[in-house]
Amino acid sequence: MDDAQTILAWRAGLYEKHGLDVEMQLFSSGTELIKAIVGGQLDAGVLGFTNGLSWLDKGADLKIVGGAQMGFHGMLVQNDSGISEVAQLKGKSVASQSQGSTADIVLNGVVFENAGLTREDLSMQYVSPAVAIQSLAAGQVDGAFVFEPYSSIAQLTMPVEQIYEIGQEWPFPCMVVIASGDLAKNQTEAMHRMLDAQKEAIEMLANDPAKAASYITDDFIQEDTLTALDGSEIKAEEIIEASIVSQTFNWEITEQDIQRMEEVAQMMVDQGILNTKIDVKSALDLSWQQSQK
């Protein structure tokens, strides 16, 4: 739910409030979403900025036009594993998102790097976050590197604990708003209205997470309640509210964020994903953000 602002703006009618008639299309991953923008089927989306850099490297006409969410990815282990820090995962198996995804890039370039590990020191299993937490609970892997709400769901309903969260250790603007070059150049007013609606959604996420959760819970958890470890029932909305609170949503891209994006771009070169380092500043169009000041 690192794209919660988009869904909230849609569910709470904020796009209509700002004079837009949007058609929402949900994707299971940023890599699929970015192809739809590059292919001209979508105007804009909220996704990991590394997807944008991969396609900019191939010459796609894209612009990063706003911020969305600071990276949240937690490393979970079983309660009784005796593992309390990432370095102890050496020689163990860890489940994470697809190789080449934003999560995978920072897992290798930040989490493992800072723990003195490389990907080759562990057995990596690339699966969906839902399968990752189930596999951790079933003992098929020793760690799971997942985003929200899977981290909260796992901690509330499974005998697991979080030993690391990248947002606390190394904050970076994981999710951003990426628009097609055509939208950014030729439909500036529509783009600004979209970002206005998403900014309002981000403010609701920050100031009234319970109200925001009431709008978006059904998009992330199908059941009304989940069973906690102690057998009690937890309302799905409470889990989503906790997930919202645990994350940092931000519509602004700061100079410090740009610096972090440059560092991640270098990691992508080091990991063989980019041929050459992209100049992140040339991919930014922060005209809307500047108009807010």
Added chain:
Amino acid sequence: MKSTLLKAWGRVWPYFAVAAFLLILLQIGHWLKPIVIPSVGASISRLVDDLNNSAFWRQVGLSMYRLGIGYPIACVLGGFFGVLAGLYPAFAKFLRRFIAFMQSIPPIVWLPFLLVVLGFGNTPIIVVVTIASFFPMALTVLNGAEGVNKTHLEAARVLGANKPQLLRKVYLPETFPAFITGAQVSFGNAWRSLVAAEMMGGVAVGLGFAVKFAGEIADMSGVVMYILVIGIIASVLDQVVLEQLKRRLLHWRYVNQGEGK
């Protein structure tokens, strides 16, 4: 000499025509969307480069390993249960309903469940391949066993054949063509499920993983190259290996050379 060349050309021209058709489509796609779809030249150049890369052969090798275990297991089990159903009509009724139910479930949907139960690595993918190819195999052999010539069966019984003798002298020879046909039909299911399972996760090597990873990092010439490789390997295995095996083992059924005549 000339007629030999003409015969050879008669056999291979359809493959060239299919390759040319697909490459023309690829090039038209490139002209329409050059950022998303690579050119024929870039795709072929990428293929040539990767043929000299050990990582590429590792992807191919591990996919073939998974297929090489899961698919034969399905053929043997499918053939066994299909013939058994021919011998025992009550079991045939059960097997037919079981296949009707199980075949309606796409094999790939088992994977998330198998990953949690069996763990990661080759095993869940091999099981998906086996599930995918078992049911068409069993159904084809079952149909073959049920279609065994009654006159042959009755003649064998009149001559005093017991069940093992019926199996050896009547059912096995008469269902053998169905076994071969079932193996060819099952292969397509096995191959498609193998690639899909490798794409869904749990492994970091294999053709399905390679095409997904290339898509993740916007490496579209890699995506197209692996799609071509997946198609070429399947065509060679199906049209050359299995087809030739079928014609050799069942040569008595073919009054002429079929397409290659």
